[in-house]
Amino acid sequence: MHPTTAPAPPSPVPPTVPAVEVVDLRRRYGSFEAVRGISFEVHPGEVLAVLGVNGAGKTSALEVLEGLAAPSGGSVRVFGRDPQHERSAVRRHLGVLLQASGLPGDLTVAETVRPWGRTLTDPRPVGEALEMVDLAGRADVRVRSLSGGERRRLDLTLALLGRPAVLVLDEPTTGLDPESRRSVWTLVRGLVDDGAAVVLTTHHLEEAEQLADRIAIMRAGRIVLAGTREEIAATQPATITFTLTADAPALPSLPGVRAHTRRPDVELHTRALQPALTALLTWAAEHRVVLAGLQARSASLERAFLAVADAEPAAAEPAAADPAA
Numbered sequence: 001m002h003p004t005t006a007p008a009p010p011s012p013v014p015p016t017v018p019a020v021e022v023v024d025l026r027r028r029y030g031s032f033e034a035v036r037g038i039s040f041e042v043h044p045g046e047v048l049a050v051l052g053v054n055g056a057g058k059t060s061a062l063e064v065l066e067g068l069a070a071p072s073g074g075s076v077r078v079f080g081r082d083p084q085h086e087r088s089a090v091r092r093h094l095g096v097l098l099q100a101s102g103l104p105g106d107l108t109v110a111e112t113v114r115p116w117g118r119t120l121t122d123p124r125p126v127g128e129a130l131e132m133v134d135l136a137g138r139a140d141v142r143v144r145s146l147s148g149g150e151r152r153r154l155d156l157t158l159a160l161l162g163r164p165a166v167l168v169l170d171e172p173t174t175g176l177d178p179e180s181r182r183s184v185w186t187l188v189r190g191l192v193d194d195g196a197a198v199v200l201t202t203h204h205l206e207e208a209e210q211l212a213d214r215i216a217i218m219r220a221g222r223i224v225l226a227g228t229r230e231e232i233a234a235t236q237p238a239t240i241t242f243t244l245t246a247d248a249p250a251l252p253s254l255p256g257v258r259a260h261t262r263r264p265d266v267e268l269h270t271r272a273l274q275p276a277l278t279a280l281l282t283w284a285a286e287h288r289v290v291l292a293g294l295q296a297r298s299a300s301l302e303r304a305f306l307a308v309a310d311a312e313p314a315a316a317e318p319a320a321a322d323p324a325a
């Protein structure tokens, strides 16, 4: 898949205006508040991945950004415009990939894309758009005959057709095989390199790691953790694991280290990996102890995600950070 041309530049706006600006967004369904005051910015040439367990409020928030729903509080702007009340001004800049598109099955791929293009200001040629998502060879196939992954790529074609400067992608690679997923990542990254701003949701942590410049993790309607992948991973301790023989002396207390020992297995947690490792290796050398299977790992995004997703709200909320930072 190849991004071929840069997205159309947005109409003149002050350079300080973010592509997407969400301030204290709230959304209610009756008495239930699904989105509870989230804020973030996304600038041209940047990808924000919004993560969270099922029901965290990701789609509810994105639907406001897409202009499909009104906020019950706060504001959403795309290049300074309100997606719902200034729909036509925003629509020219916005490419949207919904979680489920429900395209009619009896039209062919080309018959689906062509009329869609006629509603846009400066659409890509249909052939070019299909080429970008590797569907050029499927132009005459009926939508109902496409595989799940091909349908997802057709959804993506429609999102890309108007050369959008802002892409909102709700689980863009769900249902795609690993190769197609990687192709979509390359495609999205190419569009971002050409200046597009992207907000995406995903359940694939690897997708966030590969694509996102910044990540926001939602839980129960709030952003509970945000930052770069490294910043998010650094909220969790690093891990050192090894096994000890039965006759090894007791481990010393190492500064800044929490030990979980179930002989012969030892797991150490620390926020200062290098000094902890140095102290451990020094002790082992002095006492001629073999640390079998020694491994030292910095915390991963996955570990941080699981810690936040599993946490009680009271534990998760103080970790909130400003994803716009």
Ligand SMILES: Nc1ncnc2c1ncn2[C@@H]1O[C@H](COP(=O)(O)OP(=O)(O)OP(=O)(O)O)[C@@H](O)[C@H]1O
Binding pocket: 029, 032, 034, 052, 053, 054, 055, 056, 057, 058, 059, 060, 061
């Ligand atoms: N139309 C609706 N009416 C009532 N409640 C809704 C409606 N749509 C969503 N919800 C509720 O709002 C909460 C957030 O749902 P939302 O779909 O935004 O979560 P999500 O993070 O996108 O989840 P997923 O990862 O499963 O897509 C959930 O508790 C859901 O049940």
